[in-house]
Amino acid sequence: MQQLITADQVVPGPAGQRIADGAVLVDGDAITAVGPRAEVEPLADDARRHTAVGGTVLPGLVNAHVHLSWDAGFGMLERFRAADDAELLLGIAGRAQQALRAGVTTLRDLGDRDGLVLRVRDAIARGVLAGPRLLGSGPPLTPPQGHCWFFGGEVSGADQIRERIRGNVALGADVIKVMASGGEMTPDSPPTWQSQFSAEELALVVREAHAAGLPVAAHAHGTEAIAAAAAAGVDTIEHCSWQGADNVGSDLRDEVAREIAERGIAVCHAYPPDWRTFQRVVVGEQRSQAALDRLHWMDEHGVRFVPGTDGGLPTSVFDNYVGALSYYVDAVGWSPARVIDMATTGAARALGLERVGSLAAGHAADLLVVDGDPLADVTALHRQRLVLARGRAVTPDAAVG
Structure with missing residues (x-):
């Protein structure tokens, strides 16, 4: 079935491109034409029309x-640890659909139990279930009783690392996740700044994953873990907080930041949608300012950023991704155009998705229609009229009522 979407402007990506009085023609799950309305509209036969x-x-x-x-x-x-697989599957599907109705057409899940997210991913891909495009890691690699050990990815030594990676490949993982440092929300695990794997072990993770054709996402708060992950050649670094030993302030190393930039490793800062409350209640003014300083410092070194929310943690909801994007405009000071590009074209490229993140003939029909001009005001992304995922139209929550 053809669909013709017309609007005052089309922003195809990457940043800086605008098509006034534009149109996008979709056939099935793919885009067939993008351009001025006068050029695209004659190509539509008996298309369903969406006019914005x-x-x-x-x-x-x-x-x-x-x-x-x-x-x-x-x-x-x-609740997660008490839930059986059936309960978790329903929750995964429901939360993925929440995100979709909020304009998020691609989600990368970086830690679940037994690859349950991958089962939902496959159901969506078959058309059995409505939902966004999902990428999943399955159980992340972590040492015994390490950060997020309860996902089932505990490993000790080279043989178990290889075995776990092979197991995740068998589950159908899209990415291998490794907990290079500790984390805040796992009781009795190493602290956030402490490395959980040696440099040699991280290099092994990357070799094994890349040999299987999979990228590596490394959770790393401590600077030693960040440096080891960069040297190993991971594909993305999550959080990247640059914590010094014993968490005594930031340990910013220019040579490591340059290596991250030169290798093309993307950094996912993973800030929550309600970042203002998070800063005021959880982080505090001093740590919030330090996080901003780190972002600007990495940006000066040419580091690429990809946005994420750590969705699922307390208050990090799935239906307000725009709130998280506003952090980069209102707090960091980047333009809405840059942030939108980061959350579309840039993120897709960082995740290895060639047909996602921009609007062009032959690309996947994953798109968003909003009221207003989000390149001038990022909050326009809240005013959603229509979401298309693989060409399937979804009425966003913002358009209901």
């Missing part, structure tokens, strides 16, 4: 770091 007067068509949003197994409420970890 005063609106903008842009690529669907990409959230590069979520945990769909968690429900974003306080006590989520206890």
Whole structure:
């Protein structure tokens, strides 16, 4: 079935491109034409028409770091550990659909139990279930009782690392996740700044994953873990907090930041949608400013960024990705155009998705229609009229009522 979407402007990506009085023609799950309305409209035969007067068509949003197994409420970890597979599958599907109705057409899940997210991914791909495009890691690699050990990815030594990677490949993983440092929300695990794997072990993870054709995402807060992950050649670094030993301030190393930039490793800062409350209540003014300083410092070194939310953690909900993007505009000071590009074209490229993240003939029909001009005001992304995922039209929550 053909669909013709017209609007005051089309923003095809990458940043800086605009097509006034534009149109996108979709046939099935693919885009067949993008351009001025006068050129595209004659190509539509018996198309279903979506007209957005005063609106903008842009690529669907990409959230590069979520945990769909968690429900974003306080006590989520206890509920996760008590839930059986059937309950988790329903929650994963429901939260993925929440994200889709909020304009997110691609999600990368970086840690679940037994590859349950991958089963939902496959159901969506078959058309059995409505949902966004999903990428999943399955259980992340972590040492015994290490950060997020309860996902089932505990490993000790080279043989178990190889075995776990082979197991995740067998599950159908799209990416291998490794907990290079500790984390905050796992009781009795190493602290966030402490490395959990040696440089040699991280290099082994990368070799084995890349040999299987899979990228590597490394959770790394401590600078030693960040440096080891960069040297190993991971594909993305999650959080990248640059914590010094014993968490005594930031340990910013120019040579490591340059290596990250030169290798093309993307950094996912993973900030929550309600970042203002997070900064005020959880982080505090001093740590918030330090996080901003680190972002600007990495940016000066040419580091690429990809946005994510760590969705599933308390208050990090799935239906307000735009709130997380506003952090980069309102707090960091980047232009809406840059941030939108980062959350569409840039994120898709960082995740290895060639037909996602921009609007062009032959690309996937994943797109978003909003009222207003999000390149001038990022909050226009809240005013969603229509979401297309693989060409399937979804009425966003913002358009209901």
